[in-house]
Amino acid sequence: MNLDNFDERFNDFLERFDNTFEKEEPYEDIVKIVNSSKLDASEFEKALAIEHLIAQKRTNNLVKLALKEFLKKD
Numbered sequence: 001m002n003l004d005n006f007d008e009r010f011n012d013f014l015e016r017f018d019n020t021f022e023k024e025e026p027y028e029d030i031v032k033i034v035n036s037s038k039l040d041a042s043e044f045e046k047a048l049a050i051e052h053l054i055a056q057k058r059t060n061n062l063v064k065l066a067l068k069e070f071l072k073k074d
Helices: 003-018 025-037 041-071
Strands: none
Touching: 003 025, 025 041
């Protein structure tokens, strides 16, 4: 794989990855988790926790999927 090929494949990969997060299901699950685990938290604290978990989940999934995608043999 050369640099041009990598850039093309990575851009395609990112687009596919972003499309998976356009669905509401991952967000609904995170909201349920935060609401059940932070019963005494303010709405602001819950919003921060939701934002943090979404960013963490996206990062973890992005790294995992990128490794799977780019470790495939051509």
